[in-house]
Amino acid sequence: MPNAKRNGSAIDHHALTPGGSLDSAWLTSLATNHGRGAKSDLQNAAQALGASVSAVEVAKFLDKKLQDLPSFQRAAFLVPSKGGLPGIDPALVRVDEECVYLVGNSLGLQPSRTRVLVSEELDKWAKWGVNGHFTGDRPWMPIDENVIQQSAAIVGAEKDEVAIMNSLTVNLHLLFVSFYRPEGSRNRIMYEASAFGSDYFAFESQARLHGLDPTKVLLPLNARPGEELLRTEDIVSAIQAAGESLAVVCLGTVQYYTGQYFDVKAITEAAHAVGAMAIWDCAHAVGNVDLSLHEWGVDGACWCNYKYLNAGPGAIGGFFVHRKHLNKGLPLLAGWWGQKQAVRFNMEHSWDPEVDAGAWRLSNPPVLQTVSLLASLEIFSRTTMSELRGRSMLLTAYLELLIADLVGDQLSVITPECPSSRGCQLSLKFSEERSCLATFTALERFKKGIKVEKMSKEEADKKLGVSSWPTWGCGASKFDWEYSGTETAYILEGEVTVTPTGEWSDADPATIEAGDLATFPDGKYNSVAIAPACKQQAFREALLKKIVGEELSGEDLVKHEKFLKAKEEALSQLSTKQSAPAKDGGISLRTTQQSRLGGAAFDEETARKLEAIAGRAAQDATRRELEKAKEASRAMADAQAEAQSSLQAAVAHLSSEPKAASLMPTWISDDEYRDLGYPQMDPKFRDREWHRKQLQLDSTDPRHNPNLNRDQSDPEFWYHAARRPFNKALLRTEQHWNARREVWLKQFEQVKDMNQRRELLSDLLEDSPADVKRLVTPILHYSITMNVLIGFLEKAEKTRRTFEEVLLDEENLNVLRGIRDRIDAKGDQAADEMLQEYDARSRLLAFDAQEKKDGEEQERRVADVTTLAQIMNWGQKCKKEKQTGCVANEPLPASNQDGLVEWEQGNYAEARASWRQAHETLRPFKAADKETNELLFELHTAILKNLAQASMKLGYWNEATKVSTLATQLCPEDHKAWFRRACALEGLGSLDEAEKCLQKIDECSVGRPDRLRIAKDTQAKREKLQALREREQASLKRTMEKALGRSVFSEERQVDNEEEAAKDSLESDEQRRALPTPNGIFQDSNRKHLTREGAKDLLHALRDAYRDSTFQKQVMKLARDVRGEKRPFLANLANVALPLQKPVLEKFGFEPSEKGLKEMMRAVQDYTRGPKANAGVKRAADETTVALYGVMYDTLTRPDDAAIRPQLEARLGRGHDAEDVET
Secondary structure, three states, rough: OOOOOOOOOOOOOOOOOOOOOOOHHHHHHHHHOOOOOOOHHHHHHHHHHHHOOOHHHHHHHHHHHOOOOOOOOHEEEEEEEEOOOOOOOOOOOOOOOOOOOOOOOOOEEEEOHHHHHHHHHHHHHHHHHHHHHOOOOOOOOOOOHHHHHHHHHHHHOOHHHHEEOHHHHHHHHHHHHHOOEEEOOOOOEEEOOHHHHHHHHEHHHHHOOOOOHHHEEEEOOOOOOOOOOOOOHHHHHHHHHHHHHHEEEEEOOOOOOOEOOOOOOHHHHHHHHHOEEEEOOOOOOOOOOOOOHHOOOOOEEEOOOOOOOOOOOOOEEEEEEEEEHOOOOOOOOOOOHHHHHHHHHOOOOOEEEEOOOOHOOOOOOOHHHHHHHHHHHEEEEEEEEOHHHHHHHHHHHHHHHHHHHHHOOOEEEOOOOOOOHEOOOOOOOEHHHHHHHHHHHHHOOOOEEEEEOOOOOHHHHHOOOOOOOOOOOOOOOOOOOOEEEOOOOEOOOEEEEEOOOOOOOOOOOOEEOOOOEEEOOOOOOOOOEEHHHHHHHHHHHHHHHHHHHOOHHHHHHHHOOHHHHHHHHHHHHOOOOOOOOOOOOEEEEEOOOOOOOOOOEOOHHHHHHHHHHHHHHHHHHHHHHHHHHHHHHHHHHHHHHHHHHEEEEEEEEOOOOOOOOHOOOOOHHHHHHHOOHHHHOOOOHHHHHHHHHHHHHHHHHOOOOOOOOOOOHHHHHHHHHOHHHHHHHHHHHHHHHHHHHHHHHHHHHHHHHHHHHHHHHHHHOOOOOOHHHHHHHHHHHOHHHHHHHHHHHHHHHHHHOOOOHHOOOOHHHHHHHHHHHHHHHHHHHHHOOOHHHHHHHHHHHHHHHHHHHHHOOOEEEEEEEEHHHHHHHHHHHHHOOOOOOOOOOOOOOOOOOOOHHHOOOOOHHHHHHHHHHHHHHOOOOOOOOHHHHHHHHHHHHHHHHHHHHHHHHHHHHHHHHHHHHHHHHHHHOHHHHHHHHHHHEEEEEEEEHHHHHHOOOOOOOOOOOOOOHHHHHHHHHHHHHHHHHHHHHHHHHHHHHHHHHHOOOOOOOOOOHHHHHHHOOOOHHHHHHOOOOOOOOOOOOOOOOHHHHHHHHHHHHHHHHHHHHHHHHHHHHHHHHHOOHHHHHHHHHHHHHHHHHHHHHHHOOOOHHHHHHHHHHHHHHHHOOOOOOOOOHHHHHHHHHHHHHHHHHHHHOOOOOHHHHHHHHHHHHOOOOHHHHHO
């Protein structure tokens, strides 16, 4: 079998039966087994349903089986409706019904996401202009990188072997430039004789480019006489016969006309055996069949993406070169985009190509075409080509059975019968036009009726170019009749001029008018014969009798327009004002008093009755139209009233008094403004008189308004405008609103997704086993149950398993049983507790994931000259460092713009925001050449140092550490960056790491003229660090002496006098309860226990939480508020620390409360005292205590408060060490 990778595995032949299980694995297995057994499985399914294969119920059954699989993505595409197609008469079709689209091998349907992605790029173009090349989620310069990986997966190639570029024929020419190198007698190109025209033109032109005669060079492959298909053995034999004269074999992987899927592997091996190259046109294969271009050793391939990959008309093409040819010096056409990305913008005239398939690129890929392809690849990524191939084989087999059952032998199928030797098409060959129409009519692709225009034979010959035309033709395009029997139709509209035999003749033609009958003698609806006049008259008489006898209701008359028309015609013949002779025994009108029908007379009363019945339908229709108009009028009035009411309510809500919120575009009150966390504005902004004065100064005083005489096109105009206090407040408000909006939109999408998943879960649980339903149904309304089930659903999607398989895993069932047991025991309380635990763990996982993502170093991309100038100008605008000053006593590196202005005014938060903005701007980019890159990194390092200093000033020690570390990575020899990092680490209590930074400063200062000054500053810092260590060691020593004096480590320790014990303790019982520490003493036998490593991990988690810059800032503020007093500090610290402690308590299984905190500390004490005491746990406990108390640690551990008051005040901000003095 062609392109077989393996012999296949056993397949369940009962999967298509009502009780069988059809899933993605089954479709993949069907593809692996080359489609064997698909027809028999379909026939078994029809037999199990008690119907024929062509029955509608079988089609609906298969739809239901297949629509729940990942490969069912119909809703992701836009299927044209019948009413939107050209040349369609809306009167003959249901205009809103989707058409049956069978031309995907010409142009695939549009994905619903295409318009969205294309619009995003157009919006980016309008908003950013040229900056879109390097900005946003999908920068334009590397836009093709978004589609290469998935494209490579579809064709079975490695990423470096694929490029997305150009169009099909252009890529084919590029392949021939590299692989068609005729030498001597080896110059022939083998191709299929019926190849697509564009391929042949490429072969012919390439031969001429090398000065060769195409008639002598081109070697076509023809099928055997009487056959449509090329046999693999014939192709291999032709290759062997051509031998050393053969340079290139180029075939279509799937033949566009016959649908034959060639054995790519065997043909490629045969070409290589004679020294020829194998190039494949995969236009009709990509997205159609499963390919393995790399594994098969194909030299080169190209394809278009607008057919089975749905990338849109004229979409960008695909290109493949095997890895064995990469970077081997093959001849190719050089282009700008084929150069390495790092040197592409150097504009040098030296060719330095990429080492992958990108070397063949000539110019940058078209963005809109590329994102159109991306929209389709997003859909393909939801399934696999193996599953799609299995689905294709199943549906193609079903179409084969339909044709055999409904059409029979009126046609022949020229596509290979073996499923593995064809794609997803069936090519049908008809011997005559009648067979073609009969086939499509049987498949319900052709409407059973025709709307005909009256035309003579001469007019038909002139217009249609035929000498003999069947009756139904007559210049017609559509039949339009209703069936009253299997071989009889009733003409609804128009008239048809035909001869009684249905063919043109010299005889006078008969005329069929509305109300006449047409019969189909052969039952195939392809010819018309006129019923004798007597039959027509009998039909009219029977119809009139039914009307007179009221056998037809008014509702039936409305439903069946054919009876109404016939009735109107009959009533017109009952006119009392005219008299016409009967024709062939038909209706005749005698007098104004009676009418005869077949000899029976109708009196005047009957005539009026007939008129009343005829008018009833019109009256009903008029009444319905009036009711619709009234209902629309009422709806419009209600909408207007509602809008007016809403407007009045909004106006009434507005206050006439000016307020901060009212000066900005918002509809919320001041209280809501504060509750939502918006930045608070200066009270003077409320004063309209202040605004009036400001406007007056702005228009007259250039000292007050630097923009007075400056043009708005000058960037400085907007820089100064943005620094105005009121404008700055507005900008901060807008930023806050944008941040809140992003959060709200994200929450909305999450809720929407959860609701959709709940609906899906309800449907999936309906198909679950009964015991699972009994287990889950009573607890399904609890949120914890729904969250767990949604987790199972996500796991099923990730592992490509069914939900039922994941649900029936024993481990997952045990989880559900545990939830059920706890809820049965404690009810709603247990459900709430489990939900809190689940949420806490989810938050921890999300936090860890975000921390990991933040920790990953983002790779910088090369910026062009324009972008480089823009970002560096922006960085200089935010910050320009002074090059003077020492390490410790130097002024803060200043900014000539925003950062310096804000810092000098004492607005440290604004200065930090400015420098942070500059950091975010510079971080993604790098320069192509080394010298410019050094300038860029130098500027970035200076900004990072400023940002670190501002962060330390505000107490954000973690951020200061992070950005100063990044500064040392950018400029490892910058001693100032290392000093910033040392100060940040000191603030976090990491004294040993700070010492290493000082050592690095010593190394960097070697050879500098100011080395002595730097050494003096670092020595002062070392002395300070040493003093901190000594204080810490003294504190620990005193703690141990107190513990030994109170027999803390004695197992027989007892407290005889509780009052005395309380008096001797450092804090009161209330304080001890409020904030237990790892070194406290607790005794309680009935509690939870931890392992030694678990206790150490718990303490490390607490330590890391306490070292958070926000918490340290809160501790510092608390210390300032209590003026360094021990007891008030400890009494209030619990309220600050408990929110950080709760997630850690939940993570390690303790109750997130004060009670759980005490129990946790008792568990830790097992390893800080007694026989199980461990030095590592003790050290972790001490580090945790130091982090918890922060700047108050020395105060709480040293009894003499006065001795450390100056140092404490310095650390609380009332004084500064030498290195904190900034200008």
